[in-house]
Amino acid sequence: xxxxxxxxxxxxxxxxxxxxxxxxxxxxxxxxxxxxxxxxxxxxxxxxxxxxxxxxxxxxxxxxxxxxxxxxxxxxxxxxxxxxxxxxxxxxxxxxxxxxxxxxxxxxxxxxxxxxxxxxx
Amino acid sequence: xxxxxxxxxxxxxxxxxxxxxxxxxxxxxxxxxxxxxxxxxxxxxxxxxxxxxxxxxxxxxxxxxxxxxxxxxxxxxxxxxxxxxxxxxxxxxxxxxxxxxxxxxxxxxxxxxxxxxxxxxxxxxxxxxxxxxxxxxxxxxxxxx
Numbered sequence: 001x002x003x004x005x006x007x008x009x010x011x012x013x014x015x016x017x018x019x020x021x022x023x024x025x026x027x028x029x030x031x032x033x034x035x036x037x038x039x040x041x042x043x044x045x046x047x048x049x050x051x052x053x054x055x056x057x058x059x060x061x062x063x064x065x066x067x068x069x070x071x072x073x074x075x076x077x078x079x080x081x082x083x084x085x086x087x088x089x090x091x092x093x094x095x096x097x098x099x100x101x102x103x104x105x106x107x108x109x110x111x112x113x114x115x116x117x118x119x120x121x
Numbered sequence: 122x123x124x125x126x127x128x129x130x131x132x133x134x135x136x137x138x139x140x141x142x143x144x145x146x147x148x149x150x151x152x153x154x155x156x157x158x159x160x161x162x163x164x165x166x167x168x169x170x171x172x173x174x175x176x177x178x179x180x181x182x183x184x185x186x187x188x189x190x191x192x193x194x195x196x197x198x199x200x201x202x203x204x205x206x207x208x209x210x211x212x213x214x215x216x217x218x219x220x221x222x223x224x225x226x227x228x229x230x231x232x233x234x235x236x237x238x239x240x241x242x243x244x245x246x247x248x249x250x251x252x253x254x255x256x257x258x259x260x261x262x263x264x265x266x
Contacts (some may be wrong), residue, residue, distance in 0.1 A: 055188040067186060077228060090184040090196075093197065093222050094177045095215050097205055099238035110175050114200065115182040 043063035063088055076103045081112035081119035123262050124151045127199075128158050131170045134251050136209070140216045149262030150224060164195065166191060166223050168216075170193045172203040176211050179206075179215040181222040213248035214241040224259045226254055 058066060067080045067088055076099060081089040092111050096103070108121035129137040141154040158165035176257055179201045185194035199219040206212050217235035218228075229236040235253040241248060 055192055057188050057194075058186070062189070063186060070186075074228065088186070090182060091186055091222045092183070093181045094228075095179045095218050096238050097176050097178060097240065107176055110173075111177070111180060114171070114173075115180070116184070 079108045079111045080118045089119035126153045126165045147258040167198040179219045211241045
């Protein structure tokens, strides 16, 4: 089974300005590149071009449907946590020591308590 | 394209730096290592550690899930478990997996990918992404909105 093709992009839309050729000092310097920059993908972030991504949020009802379906795809490795009022506090994906054993309610509760205080699966 | 900053709050046991650089090799992903979020307008993901005998190597949390376009909303964070992870291979594999989740990847069921769950030593699970992981990321981020 392959990884699911779900978009997981930042909520901030970014317009990257790419400088190619000799215009980027770092590429010309001959000095070792900083470890967190891939020399094949140099981009310069122009803060003036940053803009918040306008994406419609889900309604609580839509979120509940989406979260429930998401959990159902992998119930032994995904947890959805609910607040006392029934609203969704958030979700979690876990890397389990023994993924073949069904996720117990106690383990799922621990996930919720660790991530979202007062919530339950 | 995704630009993401992994903000490391962990100790020396966790190879957040090298894992972040590895994911940065994916076309469509620009992942950066930081110890402080550079700006509130950027997409920062905190990576922290904890200690509990809870049966988990690591967890990725989505407090706000995602929007109607399946874009992750802000607030995701990673927790890495110092109790269950006891060797460098597992530490690398788990760090790799959790960062992969943040980027949008789900679990794999082949041990050539760090996205497979379980004991990295006993099951021979690679602590690195495989080609399929990278191709999935390219497909995920091959859009403009």
